[in-house]
Amino acid sequence: MIIPVTSKPRTSKANKTGTWRSGKKPHFIQKECIACRLCVMVCPEGCISGDKKRTYISDYKYCKGCGNCVAVCPVADIEMIKEEWWRETIS
């Protein structure tokens, strides 16, 4: 009798870790952005995306609100803001 003991690739996406945030989230101001991609690089969740200047966003479905994107941004174009998490849509 064989039952699956393996997981399919990338299936962790079913797990919406955005619910973990407690009151803060990064806000991408999209004014000074130079598209240096450092925020993308240092995000432990891999949930920041964008291609051109001033297009970068965090996927709040997964963002845990650690704030390292804010710390790394060379042009201070990301800020931590308070959020009322119960108003956020997760899906």
Place this chain on the structure above:
Amino acid sequence: MVTELFSSGHTACAGCGQALGARLVVETTGPNVIIANATGCLEVFTSRYPESAWGVPWIHSLFQNVAAVASGIEAALRIKGKLDQVRVISQGGDGATADIGMASLSGMFDRGHDILYVCYDNEAYMNTGVQRSGLTPFDSRTTTSPSGKKSFGNPRPKKNIPEIANAHNVPYVATASVAFPKDLQKKVKKALSIRGPKYLQIFVPCPLGWRHDPGLTYEIAKLVVETGLYPILEYQDGKLISVKTIEAAKPVDEYLKLQGRYAHLFTERGKGEIAKIQAIADSNIKKYGLLKEGKGVREKMVEEKPAEEKIFTTAELSKCDGKDGRPAYFAYKGKVYDVTGSDPWADGEHYNMHFAGADLTEALVEAPHGDEVFERFKVVGVLKV
């Protein structure tokens, strides 16, 4: 672009340095890789059945045998004739690497398997709740090396695994920090271009175990390098080929004070201890030549040190593009600056926008900073127009 090789939805703590490190590694390797993972946080937070964060073939067996499991994978690929197409990575935390898995790691090095071993060094057994490992630094507080009336925490310095790796005559050994992602990725790329056993040790902060704000992961990973406490090194065939130099070494308490694991040192009694940690940093700086102006190894390695007022033609400048170990120079308002070894200029690329080997006078208009930043860099000559 949201990565397809290391997916969101994993269950690492917010600000996890290991998640960050692992993502950077696998994004660099690309999809043609098989990863063997030791037991530990990384395994647990990426593979809770029926989910997995991995977009590459991945296997976990036990705590201490990851290098041996990877050896088996490599042997299987070799016999199948697929080793040219598929790379093998063996990875684990500091405990899996430096303690329980040391013998199997040594065996992997010794047998010469074509594997890149990546150690995510968060300096303690985090998966079990922050116990002391062989890579826990001096005077750091863990649950099994607590501070107390008779203790300042862990009484021993970190094991020097890169040197142990070198003692096995492996072709490539390096250290990195997640605060310097381009340097890290460059090293992964380089390691994968070399056949045989490779070792990469990455400094990965753990907000939970080190008791720091999750938002400080980046800052702490930067400071540990800037203080000299975690030398960023690169060895090829046992020879030190590059070090990440520091502008001016920051005092270690700037790094220590951000972390609860060192809080017991910031007392009257602890002052002497901080001095001891400073001594470790100073010794690293001296040993590896970490100071930019010091007589470091880097200076020894650069063969042709250009004279101060060397006159560069455009063609000459274009050769100094920072690729393949060449120096990274650019010109600005007639002066030629040396940015070799600067992380924002790794591989001669500056945020994917500017490239070394060219006159960037025009381009600075776009930059978020003024020309005051150039003071940090050394002028190596002038550009002949």
Place this chain on the structure above:
Amino acid sequence: MKEIRIHARAGQGAITTALLLGTAAFIAGKYALAFPHFGAERMGAPMNAFVRLSEQVIRLRSQVYEPDYLIVLDPSLMRGFDVFEGFRPGGVAIINHHEKVQCPKPIQNIKVFTVPGNDIATEVLGRPIGNTTILGAFAAATNEFGLESLQQAILERFSGEVAKKNAEAARRGYEYIKKGF
């Protein structure tokens, strides 16, 4: 079924002797089970090897306590050991002769052949390793297999000049018994 016990010192080739004996019997169409007295013996320590020969599959796995045949490769062993312990009446013993060691008096109903195996080996091989000579004598004294089977076993086990010389040493041992008695 015939049971054989070989006495030697570790390093003197008792296992090879047992193997050659078994192989020769196998070539002659018999079943053979050859095994050492498994030990952690280092060079020089007294040790045994055993062989069973039969027309049927051999099932008995115990050591040999009541041998039908004895082979003593190193006669100096007889100075402290009773190599004849458990020896069956009617048994045949082949003893590698050494002038300085006196062979115990044969018990009733037992045939003892002393063969100057090392001397013959020195002559033929240039080295005093009498195993194959003794096996030649064993073949002649017991008729369990012919000289050809033994020589074939030797040629399978060794190669080149060594094989040829050992086959010759076996013949000399064989002749020694056939002509001498």
Place this chain on the structure above:
Amino acid sequence: MRRYLEGSHAVAEIVRLCKTQVISAYPITPQTHIVEALAQMVADGELNAEFINVESEHSAASVVQGASATGVRTYTATTSQGLLYMIEVLYSIAGLRLPVVLTCANRAVSSPINIWNDHQDSVTVRDAGWLQFYAENNQEACDLHLMAYRLAEDHNIMLPVMVCMDGYILTHAYEVVDLPEQSQVDKFLPDFKPVHCLNPDEPISMGVLMGPESYTETRYAIHQTMMDALNIIPGIADDFERVFGRKVNCLIEKYRLEDATQVFVAMGSMVGTIKEMVDGLREDGQKVGLLKVIAHRPFPKKIVYEALKNAREIAVLEKAISLGQEGPLLSDVKSAFCGYGNQPKISGFVLGLGGRDITKKSILEVHSALAGSQVDVKFIDLKI
């Protein structure tokens, strides 16, 4: 082809004929001759395999685990302390449903250190999820290795298999073995087709973390597979006979059981000696018989019951003991009778530990004790 060779070399020949692709082992007496022979075959180009010398048995098992997970046929061998050092990897291999084949050259367990034969090592790991077979002689050891690969890689099984052969007594014994032709082996054993494997084209995650909601099912599946194997094995044994023209028993073997009232039950090489004694006792008019247990896991409980149900006195002879209880095989045999009315007298005898020779006399001692009252643990040849 009938050949006269050492048990270890015979097994190495079978591993070669099975076209094993990755071999890894760490030296330990008395396993060494097997892996030395394989290393030579690889060195001579007779076997196209990777031979990985490792720094411990733990890594040997881990290397074959990694290789098997990558979709190639693998082999390792060990014994005693080495097998015990492998234990956690053994569980992991079974848990990942990887068809590794391992030879255990059975040896006693320290302390005191003892390099000679008994069954304590493999019996100790019987719960790891490996099919476990015990060989009586070297022919059977060879045949069981062929069966091992075929069974392990069967898509209805996909579990590792351990072939146990007595250290020295079989591994170092020269005897006549009928070795098959390559063409026969190829016919019997098709190329290994993994159910799942590490492959960038299909990037699955293996060895994942399973919580309380799913772990139980993995154990259930392995147990169920073991039970299924009891039904699958006879069919594959028939296949074996068709291809090799020789019968192979994989579960049990009955010897002169028809009208036997007194029955010996045993595993491994001592069975041969017992067979001799059964014949001897039969000549004396005693109605004795023998049940050879080959499959220790899965334990063919029902078949054992059927074979023994008419016996009045049963003697289970073992080279192992669960200290503080009784011989593990005795417990298994007793459990086969649980729930039936006609309980025979089942006694346990422990003998042959640490290489102590099992002689005809040892078997006679067991036989004479059988007439007395039931015992759970009686040490034979005890010198106290």
